[in-house]
Amino acid sequence: MFSNENRTQASEQLIELLGQPYDAKQIQAILEPFGVKRITKPDSPFQDDIIWSVKASVRIDVYRSPKINKLTGRDDLSGDQWVVGAILFLAPGSDDRIKKPFPGQLPQEITMNAAPDEWIEAYGQPDIYEQGDWLGGSGPYLAWRKSGINISVEYETDEDTRVLTCVKFCLIGCMGAWKSDYPEVFAP
Numbered sequence: 001m002f003s004n005e006n007r008t009q010a011s012e013q014l015i016e017l018l019g020q021p022y023d024a025k026q027i028q029a030i031l032e033p034f035g036v037k038r039i040t041k042p043d044s045p046f047q048d049d050i051i052w053s054v055k056a057s058v059r060i061d062v063y064r065s066p067k068i069n070k071l072t073g074r075d076d077l078s079g080d081q082w083v084v085g086a087i088l089f090l091a092p093g094s095d096d097r098i099k100k101p102f103p104g105q106l107p108q109e110i111t112m113n114a115a116p117d118e119w120i121e122a123y124g125q126p127d128i129y130e131q132g133d134w135l136g137g138s139g140p141y142l143a144w145r146k147s148g149i150n151i152s153v154e155y156e157t158d159e160d161t162r163v164l165t166c167v168k169f170c171l172i173g174c175m176g177a178w179k180s181d182y183p184e185v186f187a188p
Helices: 004-016 022-032 067-071 116-123 177-181
Strands: 048-053 060-065 083-090 128-130 141-146 148-159 162-171
Touching: 004 022, 004 083, 022 048, 060 067, 067 083, 067 162, 116 141, 116 148
Parallel strands: none
Antiparallel strands: 048 060, 060 083, 083 162, 128 141, 141 148, 148 162
């Protein structure tokens, strides 16, 4: 079928779209190795929208200016287009719609089965490393601010298991609640 190289390339290509105008045909072509035949266009009357690809277990957050500029502290992102602000690779537990984990490899040859130590080995010591009961989750939460990008990794823990539920790559400042909780790290 498709090699792991193509699947790794898909995650990296999606991440490279951060800050770029949203193009449904381009994203559909990237996700085609996962059996995705169609990606919707944003249609929200608000300044943000969520584009789902349940088949590939991917969520794309798109924004219009001035919202994307406020979230990122930038003023160079076009106001008349939808702009990709975040790419989320998902697994069951992240949302009721998601029935399987993102099937491809992530950058650094990490998979959705990775343990927190593998993320630390790949990206270094996280700016945030919460163990249990953080906003929205019950397992470890790791987050990094890198040059021009934020990365977060969310786990859910029950009695005997710990599973990765969401890996988020977003433009600086798009970390939601963490912007106010850790402004020194995640505010634009």
